[in-house]
Amino acid sequence: MSAETPPLSASQLDDIASLFKMLGEPMRLKILQAVCNHPRSVTEIVELANSTQANVSKHLSLLTNSGILKRERDGQRIFYSIKAPLVLKVCDLVRANWLN
């Protein structure tokens, strides 16, 4: 995208836009913040994100299907954690350069 890099194809732009779209919802960022340090169960995430179980579950599905999170079952509970550390780097970069 910068001057040095070759232009991106339409499908590459679609892929990148899809990732940004995933990161473009405050509730999903809350969820990422809840799991950024170590795996968390859905119940924990619901409490940390201050939302409802159904809503969190839907966002967790989206984040997992897009390759950002991974799921792992332990007994009756399912733990979610970061699969793509890139998203944390991106968030930190924005945090350091965008917020006033």
Place this chain on the structure above:
Amino acid sequence: MSAETPPLSASQLDDIASLFKMLGEPMRLKILQAVCNHPRSVTEIVELANSTQANVSKHLSLLTNSGILKRERDGQRIFYSIKAPLVLKVCDLVRANWLN
């Protein structure tokens, strides 16, 4: 967002999500790619992004109002360019770590 950084407030998460939302549309990424090297007029951007004048104009307004682009008039034409180089860094980071 990472383990070392303090947690973000709700309003900070909203601000970050808003930026990601701006970057979460392929047409807007096309526009960013069109102006990433030097200022471009709306007509140029319309051609480079392969879209319509009205549609590009609307996206340009959004990108400008959110602080990503800046506008500058020269005669009858208006040139848009990058105001926040952060967005290019973010795109390059994603490009290098997310695309297959």
Place this chain on the structure above:
DNA sequence: TAATTATATAACCATATAACGATATACTCA
């Protein structure tokens, strides 16, 4: 001033999706 070029805006439609409530599925343990 009138015509032309360049850009922005308004109205509209279609689609996507976030949130919610209710229900279903899956696992554990008595």
Place this chain on the structure above:
DNA sequence: TGAGTATATCGTTATATGGTTATATAATTA
């Protein structure tokens, strides 16, 4: 097997927004 716990999914509603068409505004030039 039945009860309880944990998570996922379904159906609905409300809202946001991308794209289009038509029109408006602004600058240039004849």
